Amino acid sequence: MTYSSPLLDLPGAVEGGGPDAGVAAHYGDPFREQRSLAQGAAVVDLSHRGVVTVSGPDRLSWLNSLTSQLLLDLPPGRSTETLLLTVQGRIEYGARLLDDGATTWLIVEGSEAQGLAGWLQRMKFMLRVEIADASADWAVVGSVGPVAGLADHAVWVDPWPDVTGGGFPYSAVQEAAHPGRERPWSEYLVPQDSLYSAVTSLGDHRAAGTMASEALRVAAWRPRIGFETDDKAIPHELDLLRTAVHLAKGCYRGQETVARVHNLGHPPRRLVFLHLDGSQHTLPKEGSAVVLDGRVVGRATSVAHHWEMGPIALAVIKRSVDPAATLVVQDDDELYAAAQEVIVAPDAGQVVGRATGFLRGPR
Known part of the structure; x- marks a missing residue:
């Protein structure tokens, strides 16, 4: 219903x-x-x-x-x-x-x-x-x-x-x-x-x-x-x-x-915050591909227009993606430049384990 x-x-x-x-x-x-x-x-x-x-x-x-x-x-x-x-x-x-x-x-x-x-x-x-x-x-x-x-x-x-x-x-x-x-x-x-x-x-x-x-x-x-x-x-x-x-x-x-x-x-993947290029006055659809150097590295999962920051998004991308790289969100033929802001760190996990003493062996 x-x-x-x-x-x-x-x-x-x-x-x-x-x-x-x-x-x-x-x-x-x-x-x-x-x-x-x-x-x-x-x-x-x-x-x-x-x-x-x-x-x-x-x-x-x-x-x-x-x-x-x-x-x-x-x-x-x-x-x-x-x-x-x-x-x-x-x-x-x-x-x-x-x-x-x-x-x-x-x-x-x-x-x-x-x-x-x-x-x-x-x-x-x-x-x-x-x-x-x-x-x-x-x-x-x-x-x-x-x-x-x-x-x-x-x-x-x-x-x-x-x-x-x-x-x-x-x-x-x-x-x-x-x-x-x-x-x-x-x-x-x-x-x-x-x-x-x-x-x-x-x-x-x-x-x-x-x-x-x-x-x-x-x-x-x-x-x-x-x-x-x-x-x-x-x-x-x-x-x-x-x-x-x-x-x-x-x-x-x-x-x-x-x-x-x-x-x-x-x-294997990490959540990232994206500042989207707002010059097109549109927003990509949720689920749009996140691309680096012509290769799909993730998906834009939530997209919004913030009253102060303008177009923003959350995305889930491959952990190996360079945090300094400028990404592109591709919605069919529309391309949106996207600057990353790291949420989950690429080295999260092993470094976390060492910091808390969970790992055994040399440090």
Whole structure:
């Protein structure tokens, strides 16, 4: 069934497409909306997101055994992020996770909710857990920073870009200078039947579209499941060990690959931020080839027009690409020069292992 948000009835609303269909891409003034959102004066309708709930006394220990994050004794109200990996360590599902003391809430991409709920249902065995796809009952509203008018609602606070307990940064930037610090992101869980009134009652906050939230996400180097991930993606390539993986927890599916790459090698690809040539007044499509010297070395995974920086993108490219090289994003016959800004360092992995004492032998 196709979803359509009630907030599309607001003046000027233009519906998004692709994974963001069903909510507004903008309400008539994308750059103003983006500026308001960045300044904490707007909220974004993300009600097309999926919401999966897990209840029962075994919920946290059970989820802990299945996913990449340490969830044992997670205090009520504390936000975290976790991944479900394949046996080969590739990202299968990613979830924003919040526990309220009785229920664990998993916020996912809308296309993932049904599949995740079904996968969890098959894995419950005899444990005391109940799983439900609650997407039809709950909506998500995003903001930069807290929103006083939504204070009564459960809120997931993005840990990005902090390095959470048991995590490790793969980015080359100094932590204090990480651009994600300019985007303290929150997502509120609002009953679907009160979404319209909850947002329209926020007199001091305007509505912004997903064009605004996506531009701020790209500028913050924040990976998004289904955009930066594909069927080969591992967490190291996207710097997700900082927020979504606990390197010292017990066994879970895919742990062997996570540990091996972190301790002994390098991820085969790396996430990079691109400053695109804006002289053409257009943007390349997501999925466009990233080219160096006539050879495809990766794909542009998220593309946006930032209100201050202009055209920007995230891309996943081969680790061996020279960080100083000027790349080209090729969208059919259109070519866009692209200057790199390193996110995941080309030498991340082995150097990380040596710095933390994981490797054996000469240093």
